[in-house]
Amino acid sequence: MENCQQHHHHHLQNQDTSSASPPITGTCCKCGGPTTFPPPPPGPAFSEISPPPTYRPIRAPAVPPDPDSKRAIVLAPVPQSQKVPVAQPPYTFQSPAKRIHSPDDIRRFHESDSGKNFIGFVVALSESIRGHKISDPCPESHTLTAIVSILETLTQWVDEIPPVQQSARYGNIAYRTWHQKMSDSAESLMLRFLPENLKSVTIEIVPYFTDSFGNSSRIDYGTGHETNFAAWLYCLARLGLISEEDYQAVISRVFVKYLELMRKLQLVYCLEPAGSHGVWGLDDYHFLPFIFGSSQLIDHRYMKPKSIHNQDILENFSNEYLYLGCIAFVKKVKKGLFAEHSPMLDDISVVPNWNKVNSGLLKMYKAEVLEKVPIMQHFLFGSLIKWITGCPSLCLEG
Template identity: 45%
Template structure:
């Protein structure tokens, strides 16, 4: 699937390079929002958003060999997290330092893990992909994680689409299998290593850690005859449907880590529950994502650009 609506370009005999940070001041944000990377990333989000409309995670969606390899990779990362002993340092206040051990192991093996995903003619893309991949799981110094890291993981998937590793038929599985397993990994990591939210807006943010699953998850619920937006604030309903809908799984995780009235600890989500239709929730969340994640300098200043996702103007 072409992420910008055009034909996918060929990367055979292409010279890849290590991505670098190019948004260094607020004035650079306009260039970013007019870039090929921005256009193609939002194209990717939009294509997957449409592909999962009305689908639930229990349905039998096609999984290509590339998707199966991604799922195996995430499973391996989860296994590593479980086998690394936690640090017992008594003076730790935030985060468990064992996370750094896991993070370094992922980094040390990143090139091999990613190389296994790629056909021979684009093996050189590892140099770009591993930068997004390594930054997808949080910061090892601060032991925190947030929507900027989630953005890097989705950018990694977008790159795989541009390279032709993933195709249009994979779009449902990208959300309902790959993102699902990534989210489950990160929730387990947050609990095991006591990871802090990165750049949290607190009670006024959509979620301390995630955003994309709310977009694709609300698309899943469009046209659902049994679940309306007002229903997700019911803890029992959210929990009973968490294995079917990304949106409900996110709400259920919030309910496990936060206490008190939902309207108080998740005020933005509470407001969304007042909308009448999931189509309005979905379109509103896309606008919010552009403004609150892709439109924020503190997030984009950390995003690296290479030759797959570039700061050049869109072609054509």
């Protein structure tokens, strides 16, 4: 799809496409047919000083958030942290498979013990980094040190596999070479930290790992892939390889290194955003670092949500606070006024405190990522994240 699509979207939606009654509220940029969404509210026109963001294509017209959906998120309860139950032998590891195909499947997943425990794990990770800078000392287990080393290896491979010369500006095919090398090596990389009695688990955890770095055929990456990385870490917690004492380092060492790798992949190979909401989304690629980053800043004496507009703060503290790092990266890759290319992040900056930002983002992650069929249809279920056919609850035992 052409880069200019987003620029023309507002114009197309307001064209008088038909004299039929009732009037059409909007026009699809792809097929020209009527849409069920009203045009976005009128705003300041793009100017020469602030041109439309043309740094990468989007797959579909950016759709304004549904007011009813937004209201539902506000009224939803804040997800609560949960302890991860450690699976006990005898193990029955299996190749994980996709199980979610409909909104009913989504509902069953979220009503299940396993669904609640997974989001509870994300909340527990968020709580573990509360009030801590990235550089703060914390316990680092052998497993986490090995995982950081694995991510450093994958980062090094990006340097060894440079982008190729091609006419298409986005989706450099050299990424497929990198992805293939990562996939081929994934099992041996897992064996760097798996104890002897758990080596057979590779059949189950390798698919979560290989799905964490984007899709090689589409050459894209999004929050679904990021969720796979969280699911891979969750599986390691289910195996007892990651304990609650490790959670702070899971964020400040492992996740930070993962984010560093993903940004490098995005920039070097020009990955397209998978399922991006365009200008109406939180971010083209990531969600979790905003959750973890807002937790870091809860009760900070000086930095408030509005501090993201202070360039000095971004330059001095983006290496210590994930949220500020995310804002700095967005400003690096997107040109123009922040309020135009990232209206949702701009809106969040007026929230009075980081506690409200954090709880709101947790609710939004559940609603906008974990409850969306187009994202969760790719989620995998095996013996560690178990799906039981015909049962409203997913078993966590064994």
